[in-house]
Amino acid sequence: MKDIARVTGVAQSTVSRILSGRPDAISVSEETRRRVLSAALAHGYRPNPHARGLRGSRTMLLGVIVRDLTDPFFGVVVGVLSRAAKKHGYSLVLGDAQGEPDEAIALAAVLEARHCDAMVVVGDFREQPRLLDDLKTEEVPVVAVWHGAPRHGFASVSVDNRAAIHRALDHLTDLGHKAIALVGHVSLQERERAFLEYFGGRVSRGYVQHDENTFEGGAAALRRLRALPEPPTAVLAATDVLAIGVLHGAAAEGISVPAHLSVVGFDDLPFAAAAVPPLTTLHMPIAEMATAAIELAVATLSNNTRKPKEQTLQAELVVRASTAPPPE
Amino acid sequence: MKDIARVTGVAQSTVSRILSGRPDAISVSEETRRRVLSAALAHGYRPNPHARGLRGSRTMLLGVIVRDLTDPFFGVVVGVLSRAAKKHGYSLVLGDAQGEPDEAIALAAVLEARHCDAMVVVGDFREQPRLLDDLKTEEVPVVAVWHGAPRHGFASVSVDNRAAIHRALDHLTDLGHKAIALVGHVSLQERERAFLEYFGGRVSRGYVQHDENTFEGGAAALRRLRALPEPPTAVLAATDVLAIGVLHGAAAEGISVPAHLSVVGFDDLPFAAAAVPPLTTLHMPIAEMATAAIELAVATLSNNTRKPKEQTLQAELVVRASTAPPPE
DNA sequence: CTGAAAGCGCTAACAC
DNA sequence: GTGTTAGCGCTTTCAG
Numbered sequence: 083m084k085d086i087a088r089v090t091g092v093a094q095s096t097v098s099r100i101l102s103g104r105p106d107a108i109s110v111s112e113e114t115r116r117r118v119l120s121a122a123l124a125h126g127y128r129p130n131p132h133a134r135g136l137r138g139s140r141t142m143l144l145g146v147i148v149r150d151l152t153d154p155f156f157g158v159v160v161g162v163l164s165r166a167a168k169k170h171g172y173s174l175v176l177g178d179a180q181g182e183p184d185e186a187i188a189l190a191a192v193l194e195a196r197h198c199d200a201m202v203v204v205g206d207f208r209e210q211p212r213l214l215d216d217l218k219t220e221e222v223p224v225v226a227v228w229h230g231a232p233r234h235g236f237a238s239v240s241v242d243n244r245a246a247i248h249r250a251l252d253h254l255t256d257l258g259h260k261a262i263a264l265v266g267h268v269s270l271q272e273r274e275r276a277f278l279e280y281f282g283g284r285v286s287r288g289y290v291q292h293d294e295n296t297f298e299g300g301a302a303a304l305r306r307l308r309a310l311p312e313p314p315t316a317v318l319a320a321t322d323v324l325a326i327g328v329l330h331g332a333a334a335e336g337i338s339v340p341a342h343l344s345v346v347g348f349d350d351l352p353f354a355a356a357a358v359p360p361l362t363t364l365h366m367p368i369a370e371m372a373t374a375a376i377e378l379a380v381a382t383l384s385n386n387t388r389k390p391k392e393q394t395l396q397a398e399l400v401v402r403a404s405t406a407p408p409p410e
Numbered sequence: 411m412k413d414i415a416r417v418t419g420v421a422q423s424t425v426s427r428i429l430s431g432r433p434d435a436i437s438v439s440e441e442t443r444r445r446v447l448s449a450a451l452a453h454g455y456r457p458n459p460h461a462r463g464l465r466g467s468r469t470m471l472l473g474v475i476v477r478d479l480t481d482p483f484f485g486v487v488v489g490v491l492s493r494a495a496k497k498h499g500y501s502l503v504l505g506d507a508q509g510e511p512d513e514a515i516a517l518a519a520v521l522e523a524r525h526c527d528a529m530v531v532v533g534d535f536r537e538q539p540r541l542l543d544d545l546k547t548e549e550v551p552v553v554a555v556w557h558g559a560p561r562h563g564f565a566s567v568s569v570d571n572r573a574a575i576h577r578a579l580d581h582l583t584d585l586g587h588k589a590i591a592l593v594g595h596v597s598l599q600e601r602e603r604a605f606l607e608y609f610g611g612r613v614s615r616g617y618v619q620h621d622e623n624t625f626e627g628g629a630a631a632l633r634r635l636r637a638l639p640e641p642p643t644a645v646l647a648a649t650d651v652l653a654i655g656v657l658h659g660a661a662a663e664g665i666s667v668p669a670h671l672s673v674v675g676f677d678d679l680p681f682a683a684a685a686v687p688p689l690t691t692l693h694m695p696i697a698e699m700a701t702a703a704i705e706l707a708v709a710t711l712s713n714n715t716r717k718p719k720e721q722t723l724q725a726e727l728v729v730r731a732s733t734a735p736p737p738e
Numbered sequence: 739c740t741g742a743a744a745g746c747g748c749t750a751a752c753a754c
Numbered sequence: 755g756t757g758t759t760a761g762c763g764c765t766t767t768c769a770g
Contacts, residue, residue, distance in 0.1 A: 083763065093741045098765060111739060126547075131525050132469070133763035135460035136746045143503070143525070151492055154680070157485030164479055164506040174504040175471070178492040197459050197471070197525075219454075297684035330684040352482070356625035356658040358686040411747065421757045426749060439755060461747035464762045 083129075086121045090114075097122075101129065135197070144379060145198035145222075147177040147213070149205025149269065153295060154323060155349055159204055159227075162372040170380045172199070179210065198222060200379040206230040206269040223382040227375040230272050232392050237382065239374045239393045246364045246397035247276035247318070250346045253362070253399055254316045258407045259344060263289040263314035265303040265328060270295075270320045273348065277318065289314060293324070300327020301334065308335065315343065315408035322347040322354045325361055329404065333358075340406035350400055360402035367395050411457075414449045418442070425450075429457065463525070472707060473526035473550075475505040475541070477533025477597065481623060482651060483677055487532055487555075490700040498708045500527070507538065526550060528707040534558040534597040551710040555703045558600050560720050565710065567702045567721045574692045574725035575604035575646070578674045581690070581727055582644045586735045587672060591617040591642035593631040593656060598623075598648045601676065605646065617642060621652070628655020629662065636663065643736035644672040650679045653689055657732065661686075668734035678728055688730035695723050 083101070087094040092114055100110055100118045135141040144167050148156045164174050175197055203226045207213050214233060217224050226238040254262050263286075264277045278285060288310045293299035300319060304327070307313055319325035325347030332339050339345055339359055347354055347363035354361040374393055411429070415422040420442055428438055428446045463469040472495050476484045492502050503525055531554045535541050542561060545552050554566040582590050591614075592605045606613060616638045621627035628647060632655070635641055647653035653675030660667050667673055667687055675682055675691035682689040702721055 094764085095742075095766075096740055098763095099740090102765075114740085130464070130763050132460040132463035133746090134765080136458070136464050136748090136763080137765050138746065141460070151489035152486075154482065154485065157482065157489060158480075160488065160504070161479035161485060161506065164504050168506065176488070176492050176502040176504055178489070178496065297680060301684075326681065326684050329686060330688070333686040352625060353654065353681055356629075356654050358657060358661040360658070422747095423749075423758075424756055426747095427756090430749075442756080458747050461762090462749080464747080464764090465749050466762060 083127065086118065086125050086127055089125070090117045090121045092118060101127070140383075141197060141199050142172050143175050143198045144172045144376070145175045145177060145201040147179055147201065147203045147207075149179055149207065151176075151178045154351055154353075155321065156204060158351060159368060159372060162369050163202065163204075163376060166369075166373045166376040170376065172376070172380070179205075179207070179213070199383055200225065202227060202375050202379060204228060209269075223379055225375045225379045225382075227371055230269070237378050237391050239371050239378065239395070241366060241371065241397050242394050243270075243272040243397075244276040244279070246348065246399075247273050248280055249397075249399045250318055250348070250364055251277070251280045253401065253405065254318065254344060254346065257316075257344065257405060259316040260408075261286070261289075261312060261314040262316045262318060263291065263307050264318050264320065265291050265293065265300060265307075265324045266320040267292060267295040267299075267324070273320045286310075286312065286314075295321055295323055297323060297327040297330060300324035300329075301331030302327075304328045304331035305335075308337075316346070316405070317343065318346045318348075320348055322349040322351045322361065322363055325363065325404075326353065326357055329357055329359075329361070340404050342409050344405040344408070346405060348397070355402065357404070359404050362402045362405040363400055364397040365400045366397050371395055411455065414446065414453050414455055417453070418445050418449045420446060429455070468711075469525060469527050470500050471503050471526045472500045472704070473503045473505060473529040475507055475529065475531045475535075477507055477535065479504075479506045482679055482681075483649065484532060486679060487696060487700060490697050491530065491532075491704060494697075494701045494704040498704065500704070500708070507533075507535070507541070527711055528553065530555060530703050530707060532556060537597075551707055553703045553707045553710075555699055558597070565706050565719050567699050567706065567723070569694060569699065569725050570722050571598075571600040571725075572604040572607070574676065574727075575601050576608055577725075577727045578646055578676070578692055579605070579608045581729065581733065582646065582672060582674065585644075585672065585733060587644040588736075589614070589617075589640060589642040590644045590646060591619065591635050592646050592648065593619050593621065593628060593635075593652045594648040595620060595623040595627075595652070601648045614638075614640065614642075623649055623651055625651060625655040625658060628652035628657075629659030630655075632656045632659035633663075636665075642671075644674070644733070646674045646676075648676055650675040650677040650682045650689065650691055653691065653732075654681065654685055657685055657687075657689070668732050670737050672733040672736070674733060676725070682728075683730065685732070687732050690730045690733040691728055692725040693728045694725050699723055 083097055087097045097118050100115050167174055200223045205228050224236055226236045232238050266274045291303040291306055293303045317328050319328055325345055328345050332343055337343050347361045350363045350365040354363045411425055415425045425446050428443050495502055528551045533556050552564055554564045560566050594602045619631040619634055621631045645656050647656055653673055656673050660671055665671050675689045678691045678693035682691045
């Protein structure tokens with residue numbers, strides 16, 4: 083930049099004014115602007131983000147702290163976030179919390195906030211309460227997406243887990259199912275609560291299974307369910323990953339879906355439609371939520387109005403081929 | 411930092427020496443070190459990465475440019491890279507090339523290089539030749555992973571596509587298959603070439619299908635294959651995503667796998683083992699390759715020796731339940 | 739409309 | 755062993 087100031091015979095500050103792109107009133111003459119612009123192009127000028135950041139203005143970096151990048155769900159979320167961010171000219175800095183409740187790691191993730199104009203926290207972090215608190219210390223705006231319980235004082239974008247679960251259970255009971263089990267995960271308590279609430283707490287012993295949110299976890303949970311004195315005729319999985327695991331486990335044991343067992347997932351990840359059989363599941367509006375989160379962050383940044391906002395979207399049921407009336 | 415210098419009554423430079431953590435010879439006395447350290451803790455001091463970056467030292471940021479984050483393969487890659495990077499204290503800055511051959515977007519991705527100590531380029535970018543050239547302009551080290559053809563002058567980590575494809579085809583022919591088709595994708599020409607080479611170019615018309623690297627793409631390709639006068643008895647898919655699509659398509663048409671059709675994938679993504687039936691596939695050593703890439707980048711950074719290095723790993727065949735002898 | 743100059747937080751010579 | 759000093763590249767008053 084100094085170079086191009088010298089070449090054009092203009093002061094560095096003028097160059098800055100022109101190159102920073104801001105409307106900056108009507109202060110620069112057309113001619114100098116052209117000269118500077120062309121010189122910049124010729125020199126292949128690129129602004130140095132560190133200098134910008136240091137000076138206190140925008141970094142154009144958005145920090146993203148993900149609960150666990152291993153989870154396919156968060157994988158697609160990051161992809162969508164990245165696109166949404168790019169639309170506003172922002173790039174993403176990734177902080178994987180690694181699913182560990184290790185405070186040190188969480189802290190490290192928070193450190194990245196210093197680079198960034200805003201932070202997006204993806205997933206449920208109630209196991210690591212310090213993370214959000216630490217984040218509040220930093221002065222950057224924070225948006226929480228899919229954080230189970232809306233936390234006071236944070237902008238957040240959530241899905242209506244309760245309504246969604248009830249929708250799925252309505253579908254199953256409409257089909258005639260009475261023996262419906264849940265396969266869940268610690269980080270998804272809200273969905274579990276909704277399940278229990280639906281049945282007024284009258285749920286058979288063993289009909290709520292927990293496991294790791296992996297394919298194997300789902301298969302293992304199904305095995306435990308099948309070992310029950312009265313195995314369920316339908317399984318509602320708290321995530322598609324678990325549901326696919328259940329599908330896999332059923333196939334391994336020779337149980338045909340949906341003839342002998344109905345399975346419902348949650349998320350509608352791309353592979354849900356491609357499963358065998360195609361999975362009936364609750365469609366999570368991932369793109370909408372990610373976009374909303376980014377927009378919330380960017381809006382907070384530009385308005386400079388720090389009013390926390392909370393949004394809740396709905397997950398609709400997509401009926402495919404993994405559900406049918408119970409046998410008999 | 412100035413604050414904590416004032417509080418402890420020490421010069422800022424001393425504070426820097428202590429806080430930057432570098433061994434810095436034996437220059438600081440134990441006592442001042444302790445004083446400074448505790449003051450820093452009390453003040454909640456956090457180094458400012460921009461200042462660091464501006465000053466020319468490490469940012470602890472690694473740039474990652476991904477071919478297409480929508481692809482589940484690259485999703486898990488990013489997760490693994492993130493973990494590997496964190497092990498060395500680095501965070502990731504994400505640049506999604508969005509699969510578009512749009513030069514502008516690619517350029518934007520390159521811009522991010524200015525933030526970073528090194529860049530990792532993930533996937534095949536031969537359609538966007540300018541990207542790599544632009545990257546060479548920047549002075550940061552660049553490592554290419556899964557870039558189809560090793561490019562002169564770039565450090566790279568690749569998989570031996572040719573050997574892998576031959577391994578899969580050996581398996582299929584050993585089972586007795588003669589009519590073997592390939593479902594591929596433009597960005598995976600090396601795998602296609604290996605397929606053709608294996609048969610000495612004597613491949614039936616229509617036995618090489620291309621489509622989008624999505625589940626639907628795989629299903630569509632299978633439909634075209636089934637419409638052939640002599641449909642193949644086995645399908646080798648260039649990715650697991652395509653293979654799952656083929657599985658899905660087969661189920662939709664009532665073709666049972668592996669009794670009537672054998673399917674082999676490539677990548678061994680987590681969902682391959684959970685598919686119905688479990689997918690026989692080539693196991694991509696994703697974790698090893700990602701770790702190797704990060705280590706290559708970090709090593710280049712610390713040795714400051716810029717010798718490009720090329721590594722090639724093998725993909726071994728994992729036989730599961732989607733392959734069997736042909737019908738009859 | 740443009741120039742001069744200060745300084746963001748940090749590191750690295752170079753002195754003492 | 756520690757203090758002084760000069761920037762890194764950029765934005766931003768404040769004067770002209």
